[in-house]
Amino acid sequence: MKIKISGIELRRIAMPLVAPFRTSFGVETSRDVLVVRVVTPDGEGWAECAAMSEPRYCSEYVDGAQDVLRKFLIPALPKDGVDAAAVGRILEPFTGHHMAKSALETAVLDVQLRVAGESFGSYLGASRDRVPCGVSVGIMNSLPELLDAVDRYAVDRYVAEGYVRIKLKIEPGWDIEPVRAVRERFGDDLLLQVDANAAYTLVDAQHLAKLDAFDLLLIEQPLANDDMVQHAQLARILRTPICLDESIESAADAAAAISLGACSIINVKPARVGGYLEARRIHDLARAHGIPVWCGGMLETGIGRAANVALAALPGFTLPGDTSGSHRYFVTDITPPFVLSDGHLDVPTGPGLGTEPLTELLDEVTTAREWIAL
Incomplete structure (x- = not known):
C-alpha cells in the first residue's frame, strides 16, 4: 500500500525526567526528543527518534539525526508514494543512522496502518x-x-x-x-x-x-x-x-x-x-x-x-x-x-500506534519545529 507524503515535520521537545537516570554513559535529567510527523492527504503518522543528546550509547545523537533526516533520508523518499515495507531498502545506501531511519520508517508505517485501519500489534x-x-x-x-x-x-x-x-x-x-x-x-x-x-x-x-x-x-x-x-x-x-x-x-x-x-x-x-x-x-x-x-x-x-x-x-x-x-x-x-x-x-488496539500526542501537551514542551515538503 503506497502512501503519498505531502511533507514531514521534525519537532524537538524537552521532556524532564522525574528523577536523574545515571548509567555508565552519564546522567540524564531530561530528554531532548526528536518527534517525526508524516503528513499525507489521508492522515498523519507519528514516531520519535531515540537518539540521545550526545553520542554515548552509540554514534548517533539527536542533532545529527535531525540533520541526516533533513539532508538525506527524507529527500530519498519517492515523491509518487512509498510503502513502509520499502523504506528500509530505500534508505539502505546511507550508512548507519539506524535511529533516524527507524523514526522515519515508523512514522510512515503509522500513517499507512491508520489509513488501513490496522494496529501496529x-x-x-x-x-x-x-x-x-x-x-x-x-x-x-x-x-x-x-x-x-x-x-x-x-x-x-x-x-x-x-x-x-x-x-x-x-x-x-x-x-x-x-x-x-x-x-x-x-x-x-x-x-x-x-x-x-x-x-x-x-x-x-x-x-x-x-x-x-x-x-x-x-x-x-x-x-x-x-x-x-x-x-x-x-x-x-x-x-x-x-x-x-x-x-x-x-x-x-x-x-x-x-x-x-x-x-x-x-x-x-x-x-x-x-x-x-x-x-x-x-x-x-x-x-x-x-x-x-x-x-x-x-x-x-x-x-x-x-x-x-x-x-x-x-x-x-x-x-x-x-x-x-x-x-x-x-x-x-x-x-x-x-x-x-x-x-x-x-497492547494498543487502535489503528497505527493506537495513540497520538495530545496537542496542548505537545505544544507546551516543543522547543523547535521544522517543515520539509516533499
Whole structure:
C-alpha cells in the first residue's frame, strides 16, 4: 500500500525526567526528543527518534539525526508514494543512522496502518493483548541510596503495582556489592538482571563471574559492542546468561552472535536496529533458534512506548522488557499515559500506534519545529 507524503515535520521537545537516570554513559535529567510527523492527504503518522543528546550509547545523537533526516533520508523518499515495507531498502545506501531511519520508517508505517485501519500489534504479529513489564534502576552514589531507590521506585512503589523484573545498571566499581546488597535486602524471589552498557573487557571475566552467585536472569552487554568473539569467550566462563544489546544492529548481527555462541538472549531495541520491521526479523530469527528476546527501552515517550509494547507482544518476547508505565520517567507524557495493571501494559488496539500526542501537551514542551515538503 503506497502512501503519498505531502511533507514531514521534525519537532524537538524537552521532556524532564522525574528523577536523574545515571548509567555508565552519564546522567540524564531530561530528554531532548526528536518527534517525526508524516503528513499525507489521508492522515498523519507519528514516531520519535531515540537518539540521545550526545553520542554515548552509540554514534548517533539527536542533532545529527535531525540533520541526516533533513539532508538525506527524507529527500530519498519517492515523491509518487512509498510503502513502509520499502523504506528500509530505500534508505539502505546511507550508512548507519539506524535511529533516524527507524523514526522515519515508523512514522510512515503509522500513517499507512491508520489509513488501513490496522494496529501496529496486528501488523507485526502480536500474539498477546498485554505484556509483562520491568523497571530499570540507574547507578547511585552509595549503597544506601541504591537500596532506598529500589525500595521506593522498584519495590514499594512499582512492584506493588506489579512490575515483574528489576534491572540494575552496573559499571566497574559498582557491580558485585550493589547486586549483593539488593539480593540480601529483597530476597531471591525478586527477578533481577544487570546491564553493563559495554563497560568491561575480557580481563574482567573472573570478576564478572562473581555475579553467578546471585541467580541473575542475565547480564546485558558486558563487553564492547564490537567484541562479539570475546563475548563468546566470556559466555564459556560465566554461568549467568549473556544478553547482547549494542552488539546487535541487524538480523545479520543476530545471526552471527547466535552462530558464535556470543549470547543466549537478545535485547531488541527497534531504534538501534533501524526500525520495527528489522526488529521483527530479529525476533523471527531468534525464535527459530530458541533464543529468548525482550524489548529494550530508551526512555521513550508514549509515542515510542506504544510501538514497543506492540512489538513486545510477539510470541518470541518471553522475558519482561523495559516497557515501564509512563510515570516511571515522566511527570506528564505527551500522549495519554501508559498505566500498569498487575505488572502488565495493554497492547494498543487502535489503528497505527493506537495513540497520538495530545496537542496542548505537545505544544507546551516543543522547543523547535521544522517543515520539509516533499
